[in-house]
Amino acid sequence: MQHASDQASTSLIGSALSAPIEVAPLVEEPSGRQKWLDRLKAGLGKTASSISGVFGGSRIDEALYEDLESALLMADAGVAATTQLVADVRKKAKAAGVTHPIALKNLLTASLTELLTPLQKPLHVGPQTTTVILVAGVNGAGKTTSIGKLTHHLAQSGSRVLLAAADTFRAAAREQLSVWADRNTVEIISQDGADPAAVAFDAVSAGKARQVDVVLVDTAGRLPTQLHLMEELKKIKRVVQKADATAPHEVLLVIDGNTGQNALAQVKAFDDAIGLTGLIVTKLDGTAKGGVLAAIARERPVPVYFIGVGEKLEELQTFNAREFAQALLA
Structure with missing residues (x-):
């Protein structure tokens, strides 16, 4: 399993620097964080x-x-x-x-x-000139929406972001990512009917040439039991490494908090296949029971970078172990 750097920084995302830059919470004001915690407690x-x-x-x-x-x-x-x-x-x-x-x-x-x-570790951008983040997840987990929220935060914090629409199996997915690109005023690499790995390669190559800070690669939603699609995901990772031998620098999995122990099974399968560095847990505002994070911590402790409690941009927040424990046992 790959591991993200533990070096902390209080700086917001900006142009690429010589040291890792920690991705701060999407809402930094205490009042904003407290409102979000109230939503989390209500959801759990x-x-x-x-x-x-x-x-x-x-x-x-x-x-x-x-x-x-x-x-x-x-x-x-x-x-x-x-x-x-x-x-x-x-x-x-x-x-x-x-x-x-x-x-x-x-x-x-x-x-x-x-x-x-x-599980409480921050996502860092850097020290490489262009940080390549590969994002995976099953259909319906909120993967593309999470990419849009993360893009918003990175762009608002001063980073130049390039999106890669490598989910070429569904036109709707490319269109959804294009909407997020327009909303956040960032560039996107998208090709109708192209090979997903080729799109990812072009995006990483373009990102390095344009000296952007972050390249976010959206991949096709897939179940870990769909072996041919999991092989496609492995291929994307291999091809990305041809564009940048050090990439991908982060491999994130988006999981739906409502899926219970199935979420743990997804973490294990994707980690075995592509080596996860972090998780984004979504939809903790509905019928999610929340205890699956304890199962993940015990059986496959991949860092949880963000958890989400709703569709709004500010409702994706950094994970804090004590806050979550208190919300789950409130």
Whole structure:
């Protein structure tokens, strides 16, 4: 698995510099972030209510731990993460002499935060002149919309962005990406009926020639079980490396937060195929249970760069482990 640089920077995206530049939250004002957190809590409210109900009694006993285990499994946390969290909470409760369920809930928040913290890594642009970001995902996950939101932020922050419409299987996908290009006033490489890898190659070559800061490559939505399409994705990565031997610098997967354990299966399949460096988790404002991030952290800890709670530009935000744990257990 590839790993993104951990070097932090407080600078916003600008022209390419000699050191990595951290992609800041899409909304930096405290009030804006708080409004977004309120949306996240509302989106995960059903799960939070189910888990919190476990701690409504007056004492800690085996029945409580069994109910907690069931609640975490129902939240899509998966067996491995659930087992780890319950064992960790038991250990902490015993060491601290905790006897009240509310205090036990606080211990669960701490344990979940610890489990999720390895996923909390920022997306960096640089130090290469042109950062190439390959974006994959299944149809309906919100991949192209997420690319549009990320493009908006990069462009607003001063970066020159070039989009590559390498989803040549669907005319609608190219049209959607073109709309985002127009909306963000950025250039796009798009060819009707062209080979997806050829479009990606042309885009990376053009990006380097034009000295843009970021090339975002949109690929065709595919299921990991569609082996011929997964092979096409591998081909795109290989061909991109012919245009730039160091590329792609980031390989992102967009996953739908509503798909539960299937999202974990997607992460594993795409990571095995193309080596993921980061995730964007979308649609946490609907029926998403949210626990799948715990499963990902336990079984395939690919960094979560952004999570989304809606369609608006500002509703795609950087992932923070403690904020998410608190929202899931609010």
